[in-house]
Amino acid sequence: NHLKIAIKEFFLSTIQQISFAKRFSDKFINFFSPYVQINFSEYEDYRVNHAFDPIETYLGAKATDKAKHLRASQVRESKGLVLKRDETKVRDEYEGIRVWWEMETDSAGYKTLKLTFHRRSRDIVTNSYIKYVVEEGKSIDAKNKKMKLFTNNPSSHWGSSKTSFWRYIDFEHPATFETLAMDPKKKEQILNDLAAFNNGKDYYKKIGKAWKRGYLLYGPPGTGKSTMIAAMANLLNYSIYDLELTAIQNNSELRKLLTATSNKSIIVIEDIDCSLDLTGKRKKKESNLMIWRKDGDQDNEENKSFVTLSGLLNFIDGIWSACGQERIIVFTTNHLAKLDPALIRRGRMDMHIELSYCTFEAFKTLAKNYLDLDSHPLFSKIESLMKETNIAPADVAENLMKKNRETDADGSLNDLIESLERKKKVQIAQVDEHKEYSNKIVEAFRKLF
Ligand SMILES: Nc1ncnc2c1ncn2[C@@H]1O[C@H](COP(=O)(O)OP(=O)(O)OP(=O)(O)O)[C@@H](O)[C@H]1O
Numbered sequence: 001n002h003l004k005i006a007i008k009e010f011f012l013s014t015i016q017q018i019s020f021a022k023r024f025s026d027k028f029i030n031f032f033s034p035y036v037q038i039n040f041s042e043y044e045d046y047r048v049n050h051a052f053d054p055i056e057t058y059l060g061a062k063a064t065d066k067a068k069h070l071r072a073s074q075v076r077e078s079k080g081l082v083l084k085r086d087e088t089k090v091r092d093e094y095e096g097i098r099v100w101w102e103m104e105t106d107s108a109g110y111k112t113l114k115l116t117f118h119r120r121s122r123d124i125v126t127n128s129y130i131k132y133v134v135e136e137g138k139s140i141d142a143k144n145k146k147m148k149l150f151t152n153n154p155s156s157h158w159g160s161s162k163t164s165f166w167r168y169i170d171f172e173h174p175a176t177f178e179t180l181a182m183d184p185k186k187k188e189q190i191l192n193d194l195a196a197f198n199n200g201k202d203y204y205k206k207i208g209k210a211w212k213r214g215y216l217l218y219g220p221p222g223t224g225k226s227t228m229i230a231a232m233a234n235l236l237n238y239s240i241y242d243l244e245l246t247a248i249q250n251n252s253e254l255r256k257l258l259t260a261t262s263n264k265s266i267i268v269i270e271d272i273d274c275s276l277d278l279t280g281k282r283k284k285k286e287s288n289l290m291i292w293r294k295d296g297d298q299d300n301e302e303n304k305s306f307v308t309l310s311g312l313l314n315f316i317d318g319i320w321s322a323c324g325q326e327r328i329i330v331f332t333t334n335h336l337a338k339l340d341p342a343l344i345r346r347g348r349m350d351m352h353i354e355l356s357y358c359t360f361e362a363f364k365t366l367a368k369n370y371l372d373l374d375s376h377p378l379f380s381k382i383e384s385l386m387k388e389t390n391i392a393p394a395d396v397a398e399n400l401m402k403k404n405r406e407t408d409a410d411g412s413l414n415d416l417i418e419s420l421e422r423k424k425k426v427q428i429a430q431v432d433e434h435k436e437y438s439n440k441i442v443e444a445f446r447k448l449f
């Protein structure tokens with residue numbers, strides 16, 4: 001019996017030496033069997049096992065290689081079902097050793113990959129084979145990476161399968177920094193910042209900080225905040241996690257969601273001022289700031305949303321840094337002033353980016369994108385109108401978009417001029433109204449004193 005335990009411990013300790021497959025369980029198929037099995041689960045305590053995806057990709061590539069042969073030979077009588085079953089079992093050879101992989105899915109939909117090999121291959125498997133598989137899988141992934149756009153499901157839908165936290169669609173958005181209309185200097189700054197982040201692996205390691213960066217995008221509606229996020233994703237080849245805070249009940253759900261995100265991703269919270277009513281009711285007896293769901297009945301106990309500001313801040317401050325790298329966090333808001341200073345303190349949001357009303361410089365980018373124009377006699381008129389009028393790039397774009405094929409550049413530009421003149425009138429009227437109102441107040445005070 002002592003011998004039995006000693007041998008078991010010996011195997012356990014060697015298996016535990018595999019550092020990059022962070023956590024997995026292992027077991028002997030049978031004590032007297034010469035085979036050893038290692039399991040790689042998709043999730044460990046809601047954390048993504050980062051070895052799992054690359055391994056699955058690697059095996060997928062292997063399986064389809066084989067499937068091609070099968071398909072060729074079985075095309076007549078099979079209905080394809082055989083192939084599917086075979087794809088969950090893969091035999092692999094590496095440096096003269098043989099291993100077997102098998103995929104198991106439990107009743108909750110969680111997948112586990114089981115690697116079986118002979119004891120005498122143990123050193124090769126643990127020292128180099130697994131590493132090789134993970135690296136191969138990663139490079140295959142990088143080659144065919146399709147960007148995804150994830151949205152969180154309401155927590156009441158969680159639990160039935162691994163895809164339950166986030167649902168996704170393929171992300172295909174044409175926005176690029178080239179087509180983004182904004183001040184060229186600012187754009188350059190942002191591009192440099194992103195490039196530094198992207199190449200910052202060693203730097204972040206050196207300074208001992210989690211490899212993450214936070215951007216706060218603010219500005220009026222239609223100025224390109226969402227467009228910029230898409231451009232960032234396209235530039236870096238990152239997926240986007242669009243986090244809807246109102247669908248979350250509490251901090252622990254927030255934690256589960258965030259730890260289930262993958263590397264090389266942008267986590268986005270749009271309209272943060274609306275998601276968290278930071279200026280609204282706060283419960284005094286809690287030390288945390290309590291955030292209340294805006295839409296729900298606020299007096300109804302069931303409808304309370306317990307995502308707290310401190311929960312969010314803890315995440316941003318890197319409490320979960322151990323479980324993820326290469327992440328960008330983006331907040332957007334229309335009202336910078338409405339945000340709690342704690343939320344936007346520097347260090348949390350590394351860069352504050354203002355997206356403003358359309359300037360003439362920005363207009364020129366749009367004219368190039370939409371009309372393929374570098375200059376036009378009407379430009380100077382537009383330039384002077386833009387100096388005195390607030391118009392969002394989205395409104396400019398709408399005017400420049402060809403409504404029908406017959407409309408030419410002149411027509412579009414004239415539409416824009418009309419639109420600018422209308423806005424100018426309204427804005428002047430508003431200013432006048434405001435002035436009149438202030439004058440009235442001043443006058444009232446004069447009468448009083
Ligand atoms: N700076 C810009 N450059 C190019 N196109 C823009 C820009 N801003 C807006 N647009 C156009 O207007 C549309 C709406 O812009 P977008 O959704 O990015 O605005 P937003 O700032 O996110 O607005 P909101 O605050 O309402 O969410 C985009 O699809 C894009 O075509």
Ligand SMILES: [Mg+2]
Nearest residue numbers: 225226227270
């Ligand atoms: Mg938006």
